[in-house]
Amino acid sequence: MSGQPADLDTQQLREKLSEAYRLVALGQLVTGVVHEINNPIGSIVSNNEVSLRALSSLKQKLEAARDAGEPPSQKAIDLVETLLSLAAVDKIACERISGVVRTLKTLSRADDRDLRRIRVADLLNDAAKLVDCQFRRRVQLTLELADLPEIEGYPQLLSQVFLNLLVNAGQAIEHEGRITIRAYPANDGPPPAVEIAIEDTGRGIPADLQPRIFEAGFTTKPVGVGTGLGLALSRKLIEESHHGRIWFTTHPGRGTTFFIRIPVTQPRSANP
Numbered sequence: 001m002s003g004q005p006a007d008l009d010t011q012q013l014r015e016k017l018s019e020a021y022r023l024v025a026l027g028q029l030v031t032g033v034v035h036e037i038n039n040p041i042g043s044i045v046s047n048n049e050v051s052l053r054a055l056s057s058l059k060q061k062l063e064a065a066r067d068a069g070e071p072p073s074q075k076a077i078d079l080v081e082t083l084l085s086l087a088a089v090d091k092i093a094c095e096r097i098s099g100v101v102r103t104l105k106t107l108s109r110a111d112d113r114d115l116r117r118i119r120v121a122d123l124l125n126d127a128a129k130l131v132d133c134q135f136r137r138r139v140q141l142t143l144e145l146a147d148l149p150e151i152e153g154y155p156q157l158l159s160q161v162f163l164n165l166l167v168n169a170g171q172a173i174e175h176e177g178r179i180t181i182r183a184y185p186a187n188d189g190p191p192p193a194v195e196i197a198i199e200d201t202g203r204g205i206p207a208d209l210q211p212r213i214f215e216a217g218f219t220t221k222p223v224g225v226g227t228g229l230g231l232a233l234s235r236k237l238i239e240e241s242h243h244g245r246i247w248f249t250t251h252p253g254r255g256t257t258f259f260i261r262i263p264v265t266q267p268r269s270a271n272p
Helices: 004-068 074-108 120-135 155-172 230-239
Strands: 116-118 139-145 151-153 177-186 193-200 245-251 255-263
Touching: 004 074, 074 120, 116 120, 116 155, 120 139, 120 155, 120 177, 120 193, 151 155, 151 255, 155 177, 155 193, 155 230, 155 255, 230 245
Parallel strands: 139 177
Antiparallel strands: 116 151, 177 193, 193 255, 245 255
């Protein structure tokens, strides 16, 4: 009985640290997200001004044709084509904004503790969009996603893991480089699972540091860049919350690949 309060305090501390890290990770992406949203918004605003002028001119020409009992002029038809083209550009811009906002909403749901059916490809695509906001032009992201079954899991927690690994991969690349995200069914033994591989062309992990990579508080990053919580938290979320596995291979000076394996179904008593 005497150990219960200490156990409770430890659990509460872990939860607070997890929440604090989640907020730090989101905060680090804010600048990139603002740029990613500002660019398409600027395009939409500019297109809207052109559209309003074109609509005003189109209205005048159509009214003139009506009053003269004539068919619409070629100029009026050209204006319609211009408006259709601008609308198509705006649609793409809105989809970019929607993708970024959707990912932020998923990551910000601290109270999302319901086991759900998840499309892993959607979570990976959304996480890649956020990370691309931060590392764009310097790091090329490539996704190679096979046809995957839906899995049971916690979307916010998995999104946090994917984001942790992608940010780490980008920070491991000192200049320009590449991150490749692969996902495929893992049917080599029960239970059926999905496997994700996140490969970077960064500096790799020195042999003497590899045994400590998943230790809470351990980081190879400079002060102010790394918290030492990301990989430890990621392992907890994969192994404890999703009954999966996380491991890595690395080649110092050439890059690192982190692997995640998540069962397609979770035990009914699963709890994040």
